[in-house]
Amino acid sequence: MSTAVITGGTDGIGRGLAEEYLRRGYDVLVVGTSKTKGEMFARSAERAHFLAADLSRVSDNERLVAHIADRFPAIDVLVLGARYHRPARLVTPDGFESNFALFYLSRFLFSHGLASALGRAEAPVVLNFGGAGSQVPVRWHDLQLEQDYHGVGAMGHAARLNDLLGVHFVAQHPDIRYVLNHPGVVATSFAGEYDRATSAQVSHLRATGKSVATSVGQILPHLDPPGRNGLTAVVEGALVPLAPKWFDRGDAARLHETTERLLAELPR
Numbered sequence: 001m002s003t004a005v006i007t008g009g010t011d012g013i014g015r016g017l018a019e020e021y022l023r024r025g026y027d028v029l030v031v032g033t034s035k036t037k038g039e040m041f042a043r044s045a046e047r048a049h050f051l052a053a054d055l056s057r058v059s060d061n062e063r064l065v066a067h068i069a070d071r072f073p074a075i076d077v078l079v080l081g082a083r084y085h086r087p088a089r090l091v092t093p094d095g096f097e098s099n100f101a102l103f104y105l106s107r108f109l110f111s112h113g114l115a116s117a118l119g120r121a122e123a124p125v126v127l128n129f130g131g132a133g134s135q136v137p138v139r140w141h142d143l144q145l146e147q148d149y150h151g152v153g154a155m156g157h158a159a160r161l162n163d164l165l166g167v168h169f170v171a172q173h174p175d176i177r178y179v180l181n182h183p184g185v186v187a188t189s190f191a192g193e194y195d196r197a198t199s200a201q202v203s204h205l206r207a208t209g210k211s212v213a214t215s216v217g218q219i220l221p222h223l224d225p226p227g228r229n230g231l232t233a234v235v236e237g238a239l240v241p242l243a244p245k246w247f248d249r250g251d252a253a254r255l256h257e258t259t260e261r262l263l264a265e266l267p268r
């Protein structure tokens with residue numbers, strides 16, 4: 001039996017992928033905060049599972065990773081899709097800026113924490129909705145975005161960090177494929193809180209974005225085993241080159257070390 005684990009699988013593109021893997025006969029576990037949405041998914045099939053968690057909390061990530069690794073010894077597909085827009089900077093109880101915590105750190109903890117389980121699958125793949133070639137500069141001296149916070153910019157910065165997460169992950173786990181994906185504009189829930197101006201923009205994006213089904217159709221060919229290992233970056237269904245400047249191994253190693261240090265410094 002194949003297994004797919006999908007954070008942000010209770011809504012949007014993650015939910016679309018969850019339904020596709022159910023159709024394919026996989027065991028599918030989705031993670032989100034909404035019990036209503038998650039339990040509705042879990043009721044849809046015997047192989048559909050839901051775990052509720054606030055993935056902006058390090059302890060919730062660690063609890064889930066341990067639970068999932070115990071319950072599913074081999075994981076074929078890991079999708080990292082949870083996100084939540086905030087118009088004003090918010091610091092989590094762990095002391096991290098909320099986008100750093102949910103959009104980047106959770107994905108770091110899931111990628112590395114489930115690497116052994118991924119390594120036991122025949123052709124494992126991780127899908128991370130990163131920048132896929134984002135040229136946003138890394139704020140090395142302000143990773144917690146204390147200066148000039150902007151909600152959309154904060155998500156863009158976290159997406160850039162996820163590109164570097166992918167670079168370092170494949171250096172450590174060359175047998176696990178890692179796909180960075182930017183889906184373009186997709187009509188989803190756009191989970192989050194929005195001020196009036198951004199809310200109008202989001203309504204426009206919801207009205208004009210491609211459907212979840214179209215987006216899933218653009219993503220799947222890159223997840224199905226293509227006969228190559230390592231990192232790929234995909235924007236709206238098309239492969240993009242891994243430009244050395246933006247997928248720099250030194251930057252990726254630096255971010256990895258910084259992240260490990262931040263986690264080690266957390267009071268337990």
Ligand SMILES: NC(=O)c1ccc[n+]([C@@H]2O[C@H](COP(=O)([O-])OP(=O)(O)OC[C@H]3O[C@@H](n4cnc5c(N)ncnc54)[C@H](OP(=O)(O)O)[C@@H]3O)[C@@H](O)[C@H]2O)c1
Binds near residue numbers: 013
């Ligand atoms: N849609 C677009 O146009 C677009 C464009 C560029 C990139 N992307 C990227 O594509 C990915 C999927 O986006 P989407 O638009 O499909 O998602 P979405 O509809 O906004 O859904 C977000 C998901 O994240 C979950 N989530 C939010 N806060 C959470 C938390 N604290 N803990 C755990 N789960 C949490 C939500 O679950 P609950 O509701 O259950 O909490 C939901 O399943 C994201 O990484 C996004 O940045 C999307």
